[in-house]
Each structure stands twice: as C-alpha cells, then as structure tokens.
C-alpha cells in the first residue's frame with residue numbers, strides 16, 4: 001500500500017479506498033508509517049473530515065491495532081463509560097459500583113488529568129494503596145470475580161490511539177469531531193464493551209465550550225458507535241460550573257463515597273447525585289436492565305460493591321469509615337461579601353485555582369498533591385447572605401490559600417439580580 005496515495009486521497013476529499021484507514025491505524029500502532037506521513041494524513045483528515053462510515057471504519061481499525069479484551073464468559077452486559085472531562089467530575093467512581101450492583105460487568109480504562117480537568121486515575125490514586133496499573137489479564141480476572149475492574153491505559157489496547165493522539169496534540173488536529181470520536185470509541189471497543197455511556201461536557205471547564213460543537217460530537221459518537229456495533233447513549237452536560245461540591249483528588253473520592261453510601265448531602269453534592277442517577281438510569285436502559293439505582297444506594301448494596309472494588313485493587317478500606325485521610329494542613333472558608341444571588345461559579349476559574357493549589361498537572365511530569373482542592377458550597381442561582389460560606393479552600397500552605405482565594409473571588413460572583421439555576425443536561429429542550 002502506497003501511503004502517499006492514501007494521503008493524497010484524503011487531501012483531495014475523495015472517499016477512502018478499502019484498506020486506507022486500516023493502514024493508518026496499523027501504521028501508527030507498529031511504527032511502519034513515519035510520523036511525518038501520519039501527520040500529513042491527520043491534517044488532511046482535519047480539513048476533509050471523515051464520513052460516519054469512514055469514522056466507524058477507522059474506529060474499528062484503531063480498536064484492533066492491539067489486543068482486544070475478550071470478555072466471553074463474563075456476565076452480560078459488558079459496560080463502559082467515558083467523559084470528555086471536566087472540573088469536579090467524579091461520576092465514574094460513583095457510577096461503576098452502582099451499575100455493578102445492578103448486574104453489569106465493567107472493565108474500564110481511565111485516563112489521568114492534564115490541565116484543569118482531573119482524571120479518574122489520579123483521583124483513585126489519592127486512596128492509599130489503590131493500584132491502577134492492571135494488565136489486561138488481571139483486569140479480566142478481577143471482573144470475573146467481582147464484576148468490576150478499572151485500570152490506567154495500557155499500551156497493549158488500542159496502541160494506534162496513543163500514537164495518533166500524540167501527533168494530533170502537536171499538529172493542531174485535536175479539535176476534529178471524527179478523530180475525537182474514533183479516539184474515544186476505539187478504546188471502549190478494545191476493552192471489550194458492548195454498551196457505552198458517554199458524557200460530552202460543555203462549558204468553560206471543558207475542552208468544548210460551544211453547545212453546537214458539543215451536540216455535533218454527541219451525535220457523531222452515537223452514530224459511529226452504532227455503526228461499529230455498540231449500544232450507545234451520549235449526553236451533553238453542563239461544565240460551566242463545577243460538578244458537585246468537591247474539586248481535587250481526595251476530596252472528590254470522599255464525595256463519591258458519601259453519595260454511594262447514601263449520606264446526607266449538601267445542595268451542591270445533591271446536584272452531582274442528580275446527574276449520577278440520570279446517567280445510571282441511561283446506562284441501565286441501554287443495557288436492558290430493569291433496576292432502580294436509587295434503591296441499590298438505599299439498600300447499601302452499591303456501597304458494598306464499592307468497598308470490595310477498592311479492597312481488590314489494594315485501596316485502604318478505612319476511607320469508607322472516616323473522612324480523616326489525605327487532609328490538607330490549611331483549610332480556609334471564603335464567605336460572601338454581600339447578600340445576593342450567585343450569578344457565576346466559573347468551572348474554568350475554580351479549575352485553575354485548584355490546579356495552582358497542586359491538584360493537577362501542567363506538564364506530564366508534575367507531581368500532584370492528593371490533599372488539596374476546594375469544596376464549593378454554592379451554585380448559580382443560590383441565594384446567599386453576607387458572611388455565608390461560598391467555598392472552602394484546602395491548601396498545602398497559607399500562601400497557596402491566599403493565591404487560591406484571589407482566583408476564587410473572581411470565579412464566584414454574587415449579584416443583585418435573580419438568576420435561574422443552570423440545567424445539568426444541555427441536550428434537553
């Protein structure tokens with residue numbers, strides 16, 4: 001196969017020939033096509049986007065570029081979930097035990113955070129002892145015994161995505177709906193999923209802030225996923241303000257545990273639970289399971305599954321009994337300077353304040369501090385009196401807390417006018 005011709009067909013906007021997209025995926029995975037040719041093809045695909053059929057073909061070729069987890073023998077339905085990433089998004093950590101308690105089998109690869117959006121792996125690693133480096137055999141074994149396994153990305157599954165994503169990152173070709181679609185779905189198929197739930201975040205704390213672009217990605221994920229043989233639900237959800245109360249690694253795990261344990265929740269935590277239950281219902285519907293996620297929380301079954309999951313992956317079980325772990329030395333509550341209605345809790349602003357506290361990475365090499373972050377007490381539309389808490393900062397030092405407070409004063413605005421609460425789901429009319 002002459003790769004120059006494959007590039008030229010894409011450059012000229014012609015339909016791919018059979019084998020073109022497999023050559024891209026295989027060439028990226030095994031290094032047989034040099035980076036300069038792959039980069040040229042990616043730019044051509046950016047300028048002349050792939051059709052839905054071509055996106056499905058590329059997705060399958062990328063999924064098959066390495067090993068594909070064979071879940072046969074495990075109880076159906078085989079489930080996976082993906083979020084495009086946001087501030088305070090701890091949904092995966094709470095959703096998976098709820099779904100496993102309802103009878104699903106989950107084998108999931110998750111990512112680390114980069115920039116203001118956190119990653120599930122960093123959050124779980126805040127739990128002392130929690131291991132996230134499972135090989136595919138260990139993931140399957142764990143899922144066979146408990147229904148649930150979660151690991152960081154392994155180069156053995158969908159290696160084409162790793163190579164293509166690294167090139168997209170440095171060639172200005174990330175923001176392309178078919179390429180994003182193939183990247184997300186290929187990892188789900190390689191991990192052996194048959195049903196997937198996808199959360200496309202939209203707002204200042206997400207990588208997409210334009211609603212129309214997010215809707216386009218949502219539609220592409222559904223159409224391509226179905227063309228590739230998956231059962232898919234995709235929703236567009238609000239990321240203009242943080243999700244729930246906690247932002248920061250250990251704080252987010254504590255919130256996820258509280259929700260799964262059915263603890264009493266603050267209003268901002270309850271907003272997270274509302275989104276979680278809606279995703280749980282969507283997941284059960286697409287998997288054809290008749291169960292009530294609120295009931296498995298109330299019965300304690302979801303918390304039991306979560307405990308077993310953490311224990312199986314080496315996590316310290318005492319995190320379920322007390323919140324007195326990974327506690328930052330400085331805690332400072334910032335209060336409203338005047339009465340009014342909260343008009344803005346900028347996910348972008350809160351995300352950057354928490355990143356500066358040390359909860360995230362600016363470069364892949366940065367070491368994160370699991371203890372630090374913020375608990376947001378208000379959401380857009382909340383009425384506050386002067387002196388009422390807006391946010392509690394968890395910092396490694398007083399100087400860090402000062403810097404975070406200055407940023408959070410900008411991020412959280414209180415005004416005189418009435419403001420309606422923001423909708424959680426932006427794909428509803």
Ligand code: URA
Nearest residue numbers: 084179180181183184
């Ligand atoms: N997330 C992914 O996994 N891939 C992309 O291309 C963008 C977001």
